[in-house]
Amino acid sequence: MIDFLKKLFSQEGKEKDPICGMMVEVKTAKFKSIYKNTAYYFCSEHCKKQFDESPSDYVN
Numbered sequence: 001m002i003d004f005l006k007k008l009f010s011q012e013g014k015e016k017d018p019i020c021g022m023m024v025e026v027k028t029a030k031f032k033s034i035y036k037n038t039a040y041y042f043c044s045e046h047c048k049k050q051f052d053e054s055p056s057d058y059v060n
C-alpha cells in the first residue's frame with residue numbers, strides 16, 4: 001500500500017524544465033542538456049536553446 005502511494009505521488013521519472021518549470025518525462029524527453037555533469041530536460045527546443053545560451057542563469 002505504501003509503495004503504491006509512493007508511486008502515485010512521486011515525481012520519479014520526471015525532471016523540471018529549468019526554463020519554464022514544466023515537469024518533463026525523462027523517458028520521452030527530446031530536449032536535454034548536460035551542464036556540470038547534471039542532465040537537464042526541456043519541454044521544447046526553445047527552452048533548451050535559452051538554457052544553452054547561459055546555463056549559469058538557471059542553475060544555482
Ligand SMILES: [Zn+2]
Binds near residue numbers: 021043047
Ligand atoms: Zn520549457
